Amino acid sequence: MSKRIEVNDLNVYYSKFLAVEEVSLVIEPRTVTALIGPSGCGKSTFLRTLNRMHEVIPGAYVTGEVLIDGNNLYGPGVDPVLVRRQVGMVFQRPNPFPTMSIGDNVLAGVKLNNRRMAKSDADALIEKSLMGANLWKEVKDRLDKPGSSLSGGQQQRLCIARAIAVEPDVILMDEPCSALDPISTLAIEDLIEEMKADYTIVIVTHNMQQASRVSDRTGFFNIAGTGKPGRLIEYDDTTTIFSNPGVQATEDYVSGRFG
Amino acid sequence: MTTAVERPTLKAKERPGDRIFSTSTIVSGSLILAILAAVAVFLLVQSLPAFVADPEKFKGDATNFWQYVGPLAFGTLWSAFLALLMAVPIAIGIALFISHYAPRKLAQGLGYLIDLLAAVPSVVFGLWGIGVLAPLVQPFYTNLVEWFGWFPLFAGPVSGTGRTTLTVAIVLAVMVLPIITALSREIFLQTPVLYEEASLALGATRWEMITMAVLPFGRAGIISASMLGLGRALGETMAVAMVLSPSRDVIFQLLTSQNPTTIAANIALNFPEANGVGVNILLATGLILFVITLVVNMIARVIINRRKAFSGAN
Numbered sequence: 001m002s003k004r005i006e007v008n009d010l011n012v013y014y015s016k017f018l019a020v021e022e023v024s025l026v027i028e029p030r031t032v033t034a035l036i037g038p039s040g041c042g043k044s045t046f047l048r049t050l051n052r053m054h055e056v057i058p059g060a061y062v063t064g065e066v067l068i069d070g071n072n073l074y075g076p077g078v079d080p081v082l083v084r085r086q087v088g089m090v091f092q093r094p095n096p097f098p099t100m101s102i103g104d105n106v107l108a109g110v111k112l113n114n115r116r117m118a119k120s121d122a123d124a125l126i127e128k129s130l131m132g133a134n135l136w137k138e139v140k141d142r143l144d145k146p147g148s149s150l151s152g153g154q155q156q157r158l159c160i161a162r163a164i165a166v167e168p169d170v171i172l173m174d175e176p177c178s179a180l181d182p183i184s185t186l187a188i189e190d191l192i193e194e195m196k197a198d199y200t201i202v203i204v205t206h207n208m209q210q211a212s213r214v215s216d217r218t219g220f221f222n223i224a225g226t227g228k229p230g231r232l233i234e235y236d237d238t239t240t241i242f243s244n245p246g247v248q249a250t251e252d253y254v255s256g257r258f259g
Numbered sequence: 260m261t262t263a264v265e266r267p268t269l270k271a272k273e274r275p276g277d278r279i280f281s282t283s284t285i286v287s288g289s290l291i292l293a294i295l296a297a298v299a300v301f302l303l304v305q306s307l308p309a310f311v312a313d314p315e316k317f318k319g320d321a322t323n324f325w326q327y328v329g330p331l332a333f334g335t336l337w338s339a340f341l342a343l344l345m346a347v348p349i350a351i352g353i354a355l356f357i358s359h360y361a362p363r364k365l366a367q368g369l370g371y372l373i374d375l376l377a378a379v380p381s382v383v384f385g386l387w388g389i390g391v392l393a394p395l396v397q398p399f400y401t402n403l404v405e406w407f408g409w410f411p412l413f414a415g416p417v418s419g420t421g422r423t424t425l426t427v428a429i430v431l432a433v434m435v436l437p438i439i440t441a442l443s444r445e446i447f448l449q450t451p452v453l454y455e456e457a458s459l460a461l462g463a464t465r466w467e468m469i470t471m472a473v474l475p476f477g478r479a480g481i482i483s484a485s486m487l488g489l490g491r492a493l494g495e496t497m498a499v500a501m502v503l504s505p506s507r508d509v510i511f512q513l514l515t516s517q518n519p520t521t522i523a524a525n526i527a528l529n530f531p532e533a534n535g536v537g538v539n540i541l542l543a544t545g546l547i548l549f550v551i552t553l554v555v556n557m558i559a560r561v562i563i564n565r566r567k568a569f570s571g572a573n
Contacts, residue, residue: 053460058363085462095453099475108471109461159457166461 002029002200003069003169005050010064011229012045012054019045021229023064025219032192032201034211034238037221037253042230043204046221047172050202051087052080068169085113088163092175094155096147096162103143105158106130109166125165133161134191153184160191164199171195173203177210189214208254212242220250299549306543312536318529319507328544330507332551334519337511338424338499339492342431347485350436354443355469370444377437385501388430389422393502396429397421400514411511418516422502425513430498435488442487446480447473479563486559493523493552500524522548 005027012020020042027033035043048054049062052073066073073083088109096105106126110117117125126143130136135157139150147158156176163171173192177185192201192214205211211218219235234241234250245251314322321327353373357366397420404417454472463471474481505520505528520528522544533541 051460053456056456056459081462081464083462084460089460091453091456091460093453095451095457097454097457097471097475099478108458112461112463112467162461 002198004029005170005200005202006067006070007050008065008067010046010049010062010066012042012049012062013060014057015059018229020049020221021231023232025232025235027200027202027217029200030196030198031216032196032203032214034215034218035202035204035221036206036208036211036218037230037233038223039206040226040230041221041223043219043221044174045230046232047174047202047204050170050172051084051089053084053089055080085109085166086168087170087172088166088168090156090159090163090171090173090176093179094152094159096150096155096158098146098148100147101144102139102147102150102158105147106161106165108162113166129161129165130158132164132195133157134187134194135161151184153180153187156180156184156188157191160188160195164195168199170200170202173201175204175206178206185210208242212238218242220245220247220253222249222253302542302546302549305539306546308536308539309543312540316536317540321507324540324543327507327540328522328547330509330519331522331525331544332547333509334424335493335521335523335548335551337519338427338431338521339489341425341428341513342435342492343485343489345428345432346436346439346488347481349432350439350484350488351443351481353436353440354447355473357440357444358447359465359469359473370441373437373440373444376433377441381434381495381497382501384430384434385498388426388498388502392429393421393426395421396426400425404514412513414512415515417514418518420516422504422518423514423516424503424510424518427499427502427518428513430502431492431495434495434498435492438491439484439488442484443477443481446477446484450476482559482563486556489555490552493521493548493555495521496523496527500527 007023007025007027010020010023011018023046035047037043045054050066050073054060054062062074064074068086072078096102097108100108103122103126106129107117107122110125127136127140130139135154138154139145139158142149147155150158156179160171160176177188180188189210192203195201203211203214215238217236218238218241220233220241221230222233223230234245234247236246240246241250242254245254251257309324312324317324317327319327353369357369357373361369397418400421400423401417403413404415407413408415450473454476455468458468458471499521500523503518503520503524504516505525506517507525508517508519510517510519526541526545529537530541
């Protein structure tokens with residue numbers, strides 16, 4: 001299930017504005033990669049290009065290529081809808097569908113692929129996915145309740161369950177803990193550690209302790225100034241980035257010193 | 260024994276702005292109730308004589324008030340229901356096109372156009388119904404009766420003028436279309452991006468995104484919009500009065516020259532020559548229309564509240 005991501009010379013544009021410039025990196029399967037950097041440096045934008053979610057914004061496009069196990073996401077004739085079925089995403093704010101029950105939320109993505117599903121298969125998948133998201137014990141008796149009845153941390157784990165139910169190759173997380181309390185954050189971080197066995201995970205975070213706790217490799221993004229494109233400054237093993245970074249800007253950022 | 264400690268009364272300082280604002284909201288809130296009550300009382304008092312009126316006072320072959328108002332109430336509900344049946348899917352389609360498919364510039368232009376349609380007076384729609392629509396659809400009705408006459412709703416004999424219940428329903432549908440479209444569009448635009456992105460990230464196509472996120476989220480709003488449209492269709496007078504030559508029977512057939520008229524159109528047509536208890540009878544039918552509208556709105560409320568927990572409002 002887990003796949004290798006290779007990004008070559010990727011530029012991201014919003015209409016004429018160059019938002020992210022010349023990113024090249026390789027993400028190995030079964031690893032957690034953290035993307036850190038100041039606000040507006042393009043890390044979320046870059047993350048979204050990995051499942052073509054940036055195209056939701058009118059006028060956004062990229063040049064360069066993103067290869068997942070050698071297949072270019074931006075090759076001719078590639079359907080973004082199919083890309084997103086292979087590359088799941090978890091957002092900053094928990095967004096389970098409020099109009100669906102907890103169980104239906106888990107199945108939301110699966111039902112897009114095959115509508116008719118035996119009740120027993122559906123139940124088994126709900127249990128498996130919620131187990132995978134460490135949520136099963138808490139919600140097993142109220143699967144028919146609305147997803148919005150859960151706490152923020154539980155909602156976020158429900159979103160993770162929804163993402164893994166479709167068995168993607170890669171899971172992208174855009175600041176998944178920034179709206180959560182420390183206990184819920186810990187629960188998600190533990191979960192990321194477990195999920196690493198099956199998935200390639202890329203996570204954007206503002207929390208550097210979190211990056212150092214959960215990730216194997218870290219990429220540091222920065223911008224030279226307002227209106228300038230974001231760049232990938234340094235990409236290395238997490239321990240190296242946090243203890244002995246090769247670039248001064250990275251060291252300033254991870255140690256909390258700027259400018 | 261404990262002595263009662265005098266509790267210090269803590270009161271926020273009253274500012275004139277707060278007072279003016281709260282008073283004005285209370286006044287306007289009460290005003291709407293008062294107006295509604297006044298209308299209800301007026302209708303009730305005025306319609307009392309109708310319930311005990313002499314049989315010969317009723318037009319047609321009705322012998323009491325309920326026999327008189329029954330077919331009218333049926334005609335009102337039937338034509339309004341048919342109008343909604345046509346208008347709601349089209350309105351949702353237009354609203355979705357404007358909110359999620361059309362390029363921004365086109366969407367704005369279309370939005371204005373729809374609002375403009377809402378401003379057309381109903382007399383104009385009535386004239387359009389008689390002068391343009393009825394002759395236009397008549398040949399089509401003839402074919403419909405010929406081929407699908409076995410289906411009870413389309414049974415013959417076909418009307419020679421095209422001025423039938425179906426024509427009225429089409430005119431009403433065009434009239435309620437703008438209000439349903441405009442409201443639905445607003446509601447669809449308010450779908451949180453959060454949920455739209457959630458479905459897209461799961462690999463939903465745009466249509467699947469709409470069925471997963473936009474429509475469920477807008478469900479209560481669509482029902483409310485349809486009820487407003489229904490309210491207009493139920494109370495519509497001129498278009499119906501102009502298009503139909505009325506008869507007072509319960510007739511389901513859509514294409515014959517015998518068509519049930521509506522309460523509002525019946526009042527408009529008969530009021531000028533009504534006198535004495537005849538006026539009371541017409542006002543009593545107005546009371547029934549008032550009650551029908553109230554009941555329909557209550558049903559809509561119940562439908563909206565039934566799945567409140569899943570509405571996304573929490």
